[in-house]
Amino acid sequence: MRDVPPGHQRRQIHGWSIRWDDALASESYEGGWWRDETLGDLAGRLAATEPERLLIVDGVRRLDAQTLYREARSLARAFQDRGYQAGTVVSFMLPNWHEAGVIYLAATLTGLVVHPLVPAYREAEVAFMLRDSGSRILFIPREFRGTDYVAIARGAIGDFENPPELVTVRGESEDATSYQALIESEPAASLPRVDPNSVKMLLYTSGTTGRPKGVLHSHNSLCATITQLHRYWQASAGDVFFVPSPVGHIGGSLYAFDFPVQYRTVAVLQDVWDAKQAVSAIDREGCTHVSAATPFLHQILAVAREQQTSLPSLRFFLCGGASVPPSLIREASDYFRSCIVTRAYGLTEVPTITIGSVNPGDVSRAAETDGQIGIAEVKLVDAAGRAVADEGEVVSRGPQMLVGYLRQEDEAESYDPDGFFRTGDIAQRVDGNFLRVSGRRKDIIIRQGENISPKEVEDLLVLHPQIAEVAIVGLPSPRTGELACAVIVPHEGMTPDLEALRAFLMSHRVAKFKIPERVVLRDALPRNAAGKVLKTQLRADLIAEVAGPHAASA
Numbered sequence: 001m002r003d004v005p006p007g008h009q010r011r012q013i014h015g016w017s018i019r020w021d022d023a024l025a026s027e028s029y030e031g032g033w034w035r036d037e038t039l040g041d042l043a044g045r046l047a048a049t050e051p052e053r054l055l056i057v058d059g060v061r062r063l064d065a066q067t068l069y070r071e072a073r074s075l076a077r078a079f080q081d082r083g084y085q086a087g088t089v090v091s092f093m094l095p096n097w098h099e100a101g102v103i104y105l106a107a108t109l110t111g112l113v114v115h116p117l118v119p120a121y122r123e124a125e126v127a128f129m130l131r132d133s134g135s136r137i138l139f140i141p142r143e144f145r146g147t148d149y150v151a152i153a154r155g156a157i158g159d160f161e162n163p164p165e166l167v168t169v170r171g172e173s174e175d176a177t178s179y180q181a182l183i184e185s186e187p188a189a190s191l192p193r194v195d196p197n198s199v200k201m202l203l204y205t206s207g208t209t210g211r212p213k214g215v216l217h218s219h220n221s222l223c224a225t226i227t228q229l230h231r232y233w234q235a236s237a238g239d240v241f242f243v244p245s246p247v248g249h250i251g252g253s254l255y256a257f258d259f260p261v262q263y264r265t266v267a268v269l270q271d272v273w274d275a276k277q278a279v280s281a282i283d284r285e286g287c288t289h290v291s292a293a294t295p296f297l298h299q300i301l302a303v304a305r306e307q308q309t310s311l312p313s314l315r316f317f318l319c320g321g322a323s324v325p326p327s328l329i330r331e332a333s334d335y336f337r338s339c340i341v342t343r344a345y346g347l348t349e350v351p352t353i354t355i356g357s358v359n360p361g362d363v364s365r366a367a368e369t370d371g372q373i374g375i376a377e378v379k380l381v382d383a384a385g386r387a388v389a390d391e392g393e394v395v396s397r398g399p400q401m402l403v404g405y406l407r408q409e410d411e412a413e414s415y416d417p418d419g420f421f422r423t424g425d426i427a428q429r430v431d432g433n434f435l436r437v438s439g440r441r442k443d444i445i446i447r448q449g450e451n452i453s454p455k456e457v458e459d460l461l462v463l464h465p466q467i468a469e470v471a472i473v474g475l476p477s478p479r480t481g482e483l484a485c486a487v488i489v490p491h492e493g494m495t496p497d498l499e500a501l502r503a504f505l506m507s508h509r510v511a512k513f514k515i516p517e518r519v520v521l522r523d524a525l526p527r528n529a530a531g532k533v534l535k536t537q538l539r540a541d542l543i544a545e546v547a548g549p550h551a552a553s554a
Contacts, residue, residue, distance in 0.1 A: 013198040014087035014111055018216060018403040019411070021419055025197075028399035033224035033375060038194050040109040043069050043261045055260040057268045057285060058098040065261075068105060073187035075106035080188055082165075084136060086111030089202060091130060091164065092139035093117040093149070093248070095271035096256065099169045099179060100247050103139055104257045108219070111194040115202045118248030119144060120528075125212075126156035129204055130164055132214060132406065138164045139179060142171025145272065150175055196220045202406060203250055203348050214406030215348050217250075224399035225351045226258045228375045232355040233316055235289055237264035240313075242287040244270045244278060244296055250348050251320075255291055265289075275299035282311050291318040293531025294328065297341070301332050314339040318356050320346065320370075325462040329367035345370035345437050349402045349414075350421050353378060353394065354435050369434040370427070375399060377420070380429060385416055391428045393441055395420035426453070443535055445474035445482050452484055452514050454535075457505065461486065464504050466494035471525050472516060473539040486516040487538060489524060496521075 009020040028034040043065070046053060051066035063071075079090070090112050094100045100116070107114040115133050117126065119141070130138065138157075140149040150166065150173045157163040166176035196219040204212040229235060241259060245252035247269075256267040268285045270278060278300055281287070290296075297319050304311055317332065317339055324343045332341040342356035343366065354371035365371075376398030380388050397420040405411050414422055426444065427435045438453040445452040454472035461470045469489040474482040490496055498519045505515050520542065526534040 011197070013195050015085075016087055016113070016199045016216070017408070018197075018199060018218065019419075020403075024397070024399065024419070028220065028224060031375070031399070033227055033399035034220040035196060035223055038108055038196050038200075038219045039223075039258060039261050040105065040191070040194060043072070043105055043109070046261060046264065050264070053264055054266050055264075056098045056101055056256070057266060058096075058271075059269075061098055063098050063101070068102065068261075070187060071102045071183045072105035072109055073191075074183045074185050075102055076109045076191065077185055077188040078182040079106060079110050079112060079137075082136070084110065084112055086192060086194065086198065087113060089113045089115050089133045089135040090137050090139075091115040091117060091133070091135040093119055093121065093126065093153075094139060094141060094169060095119055095144055096243060096247050096252065096269040097141075097169065097271060098269065099139070100253075101257045101267075102183065104253065105261070108194070108200065109188070109191050111192055111198060113199050113202050116248040116253055117204075118246045118528075119147075119149075123152055123155040126152065128212065129214075130157060131160065132212075133202055135164045137167060139167045139169055140176075142168040142173055142176075194219070196223070197403075199403065201250075201253075205348055213410045215402050216404050216406060218403045221400050221403060222254065222258060223262070224375065226254060226262050228352060228355065228400065229259075230263050232358050232374060233289065233318075235259070235263065235265060235316070238266075239263075239288045240266040240268060240285055241289045241291070242268050242270070242278065242282050242285070244273055244290075245292050250351055251291055254351070255289075275303040276307075279303045279307060279309065279311065282314060283309060286313040287311075288313055289316045289318075290314065291320070291344075294319060294324050295527075295531045297324075297332055298328060301328075301335060305335065310338070311336055312338055317341045318344050320344045324370075325459050326367035327459070327463050330363060333363045333366065340366070342366040343370045345425075345427075345435060347423060347425075350376060350396045350398065350423065351400055353396050353398075353423075357434070365431070365434060369430050369436045371434065373433050373435060376401070378435070379420060380427065381416070389429070391438075392426065394423045394425045394427045394435070394437070396423060397421065440535075443473075445472075445484050447474075447477075447480045447482050447484065447513055454484070457484070457486075457510065457514055457516070460505060460508050460510065461488075461501065464496065464501070466490055466496040466500065469525055471533045471535060471538060473535050473542065475518070475539065475542060477517075483517040484514070485518040485520060485542060487520045487522055487525065487542070489522055 011020040046065045047069035053065040056063040092103050167179050168176040169179040172178050199216050200219040201217045203215045241255045243256045247253045247256050259265045260267050344356040345354045346352040353376050355374040356371040357366040376396045379395050380392035424441045427437045439455045468491050471487045475485050477483040526537050
């Protein structure tokens with residue numbers, strides 16, 4: 001029994017205030033999801049027992065357990081020499097480079113809070129996040145893809161009273177410390193005892209509905225995430241993850257840095273997305289697992305067909321982070337015969353709420369649902385917060401959930417009275433333990449009192465022979481309240497119009513009120529680094545712009 005309502009308890013650990021639930025903690029330890037040790041403890045033991053165990057492949061650089069641990073301890077010494085205490089925030093804005101893994105482990109060893117940023121950020125985002133987090137050090141590339149990151153960082157922190165130290169990776173600058181010099185120092189002589197329930201990682205949400213929110217995860221909440229995937233995906237020692245997803249996001253960092261140490265897997269990193277190089281790397285390194293967004297799967301499938309390889313080593317491809325058309329899952333499952341291709345659902349605050357459809361041959365559930373509910377408790381609720389049986393907003397609680405937001409005021413509307421996190425996503429419950437996510441609560445289009453789920457229509461339109469990609473957003477309408485606008489990236493040489501969409505959807509017996517009333521053609525859809533379409537940005541752009549020759553209205 002819970003003597004104190006969930007969320008009303010708080011704990012202070014290493015200077016951070018986190019949400020705490022005694023009953024959930026007890027259940028998490030008893031279930032083996034939480035541990036009394038950290039990734040740093042595991043790394044030290046692995047370096048001693050299996051020093052030559054390969055953990056990270058970064059181009060020609062291959063890091064074994066001993067090398068990763070030694071470099072991390074040297075960087076830990078640099079943190080200690082700077083007087084950083086447990087709870088200090090350290091940031092990195094790096095591509096998928098092995099150095100990010102060293103920073104990640106060094107922070108873990110010393111109880112620091114690691115704060116990853118994606119290299120796509122520029123001065124405004126970097127300035128906000130560094131100031132908001134109170135970060136003391138920022139690791140950046142000297143240069144990457146023609147961009148001067150020292151200039152970006154200097155522009156971001158120019159008016160800070162107490163700016164963080166800048167450290168350049170793979171290149172030097174007079175305005176920054178050299179990463180290479182830091183890892184060549186003597187390793188830390190001793191390391192502190194780090195509480196596994198302390199904050200380990202700070203990640204910011206995309207901020208598409210306001211200022212970004214800082215999400216806090218503990219060592220144990222991330223341990224639970226990885227333990228769940230290990231059990232359900234049967235990913236163990238010797239398995240090889242191909243990691244194209246940015247390590248600045250939670251998915252990329254977990255597969256690249258946590259999984260290898262915790263379960264002795266290998267992470268093959270790709271810093272610049274290239275589908276041909278991805279297929280070559282999967283074949284060359286014998287990759288067994290991939291977790292990536294829809295565009296990655298679509299392009300890998302196209303190149304594999306072109307090169308006439310079935311990627312025989314691949315056993316599991318988890319697709320998420322963006323809308324996944326059922327047709328793509330079926331197509332990929334049919335081609336990659338030895339591989340389970342499935343959809344999954346989660347978010348930064350509660351990673352992997354579902355774990356996909358893990359049974360070989362169950363293509364129907366893999367394509368038509370977002371997978372089986374994993375270790376998290378899940379409820380579906382209506383707008384008033386009342387539990388419903390079949391379709392409603394997903395609220396979730398479990399050992400892998402966040403331990404709070406950086407700003408406690410952000411928590412006020414984020415949890416229900418039982419401590420379940422309000423995801424804002426609408427889903428249907430299928431076959432008892434599977435979910436089918438139909439869209440964001442705020443993405444739902446209300447036209448003359450009827451609710452339209454954009455994803456339902458998008459999943460059909462992507463089958464249209466003239467359409468490469470599509471996103472449907474709601475726009476204000478004085479006549480109906482909102483109208484549905486289909487933003488389309490057409491196949492080369494094609495110009496799908498409103499009549500073509502109407503005829504296609506009616507042939508699939510779609511209700512008339514769900515058929516888009518406007519079509520806009522684009523060369524590309526705006527996405528974040530994880531491949532998720534930024535619908536809030538898209539909607540704002542459409543409202544602001546004047547309708548031009550590429551728009552058609554009902």
